[in-house]
Amino acid sequence: xxxxxxxxxxxxxxxxxxxxxxxxxxxxxxxxxxxxxxxxxxxxxxxxxxxxxxxxxxxxxxxxxxxxxxxxxxxxxxxxxxxxxxxxxxxxxxxxxxxxxxxxxxxxxxxxxxxxxxxxxxxxxxxxxxxxxxxxxxxxxxxxxxxxxxxxxxxxxxxxxxxxxxxxxxxxxxxxxxxxxxxxxxxxxxxxxxxxxxxxxxxxxxxxx
Amino acid sequence: xxxxxxxxxxxxxxxxxxxxxxxxxxxxxxxxxxxxxxxxxxxxxxxxxxxxxxxxxxxxxxxxxxxxxxxxxxxxxxxx
Numbered sequence: 001x002x003x004x005x006x007x008x009x010x011x012x013x014x015x016x017x018x019x020x021x022x023x024x025x026x027x028x029x030x031x032x033x034x035x036x037x038x039x040x041x042x043x044x045x046x047x048x049x050x051x052x053x054x055x056x057x058x059x060x061x062x063x064x065x066x067x068x069x070x071x072x073x074x075x076x077x078x079x080x081x082x083x084x085x086x087x088x089x090x091x092x093x094x095x096x097x098x099x100x101x102x103x104x105x106x107x108x109x110x111x112x113x114x115x116x117x118x119x120x121x122x123x124x125x126x127x128x129x130x131x132x133x134x135x136x137x138x139x140x141x142x143x144x145x146x147x148x149x150x151x152x153x154x155x156x157x158x159x160x161x162x163x164x165x166x167x168x169x170x171x172x173x174x175x176x177x178x179x180x181x182x183x184x185x186x187x188x189x190x191x192x193x194x195x196x197x198x199x200x201x202x203x204x205x206x207x208x209x
Numbered sequence: 210x211x212x213x214x215x216x217x218x219x220x221x222x223x224x225x226x227x228x229x230x231x232x233x234x235x236x237x238x239x240x241x242x243x244x245x246x247x248x249x250x251x252x253x254x255x256x257x258x259x260x261x262x263x264x265x266x267x268x269x270x271x272x273x274x275x276x277x278x279x280x281x282x283x284x285x286x287x288x289x
Contacts, residue, residue, distance in 0.1 A: 002228075023231060067225055074218035075276035101279045104271070112271035119265065120225035195262075 003054030010037050011049040018053035029053050060121045060129040061090055067120050068092065068113065068133075077101050079135075092117075094135040103138050110135055111170065143176050150180040153202050158186040163203030168193070174200050215284060218276055219246055222269055227254035243283045246273070250288075258288060 004021050008014030011033055015026075022029065032052045040046030065081050072079045072094070079096035094102060103110045114133040121129050134140075153164050166177065177200045178189050188205050191198055216235045224230035229251035236247045250258055259266045270286050277284035 067221075070221050071218065071272070074214045074221055075272070076214075076279060077276075098279065101275055104275055108271055109275040112268035115264070115268045116222055116226070116272065120222075123226060 003052060005034070005050065005052045007048040007050045008037075009048060011051060014049050014051045015053060018051060022053065022055060024055055028056055030056055055124070057126060058124050060125050060131070063124065064090070064092065064117050064121050064131050068094070068117060071113070071116075072096075072102065075101070090129065090131045092131060092133050094133065099135045103135050107138060107142060110138060142173070146173055146176045147180045150177045150202075154181050154184055154187050157202045157204055158184075161204045163201055165192070166200045166202070168197040168199045170196070171198075174198065177202075215244065215273060215276060215282075216246060219248060219269070219273060219286065222272065223248060223250065223258055226257050226265065227251065228257070229254055240285070243285055244277070245285045245287065247287045247289050255288075 002022055004018050006014045006018040006021065008017055015031055018031075019026065019029065030053070032054075033049070034052055035047065035050040037049035038045075038047040061083060065083070068079075068081055077096060077098045079094045079099070079102065082093045082095070084091040084093055096102075101109070102113065104112075110133055114131070117133065118129075118131055121131060132139075149166070153166065157164050169177070174191050178191075181187060181189050181202065186205055187202050190201050190203075192201050193199055216237050219235045220233055223233050223235075227233060227250055232249075232251040232254070234249045238245050238247075248258070257265065258269070260268075266286075266288060273284055273286055
C-alpha cells in the first residue's frame, strides 16, 4: 500500500502536500496526524505538523472492472463486464460485438488482458487477489477441445508406442491435459522445456516387472 | 463502434502498473506505414513495465497489437 509521511507548517499544509505526492483526492486516503504544529516563542521551539497519509485499499473487483472497461473502450472494442460469483476466485465475463478481437489467436489477447488486470489490481491491494477473465465461454470451449486433443493423442501414443509432444501451452492449459490423462494406464504425461515454450509430452508408460 | 486510441490505451495500462504514473509518457510517430509508439517511465518503474523475461512488455504489446490489427494498423511499441 502506498503511503507517505509529510511535515508542514500546519496539518492542513502537510495533508495537501501528501495528496499531491500520492496523486490522490481526500476521499481516497486515510490521514493520521502524528504531531500537531506548535507555535514557539520568537521563532524558537516551534514544531511542525507531521501527518502520515496512506491510500485506502480499493475494492479489487470494482477496480478491475473499471480498468477493463477503460482498456477495451480505448481498444475500440467496448464490452459489458459481468461478475460471476464463485467461492474460489473472482471471474469476470466479457460480452460484446467484436469479442473475437479480445480473445485473439488461441486466447492470447484474453490471457494478456487477464495478466495485466491481475498486475493492476495487485498494485493496490495488500493481499493477493486473483482475477480470471473469460469471454463468451472461451475458456470452457478451450478446455473441451484440449481434453479432446489429449484423449486423441493418448490413443495414438498407446497404439504406436511412440511419444508425442504437444505444441507449447501456458501452465493452465498444460494442467488440463495432465488432468485429462491422469487415470490413463497406458501412457504418462510430463512437461518439458522452458516457458513460454513449455509443452506436454505424452509417452507410453514403461512396463514395470 | 468505438474509436481506437492507442496512445491513451498504452497510458491507461502502464499507469495502472507503475509507482510513478505521473511520469508515464507516450509519443507517437510514423515510420513508413508503421505507427511507432515510444513509452517512457520513471527509471524505478522500468522493471514493472518489462517484467521477468519481458512478460509484462509482451502482454502490453499483445493487447496493443490486437487493437491495431482491428484497425488495420501496424504498430510497434518501444520502451525507452
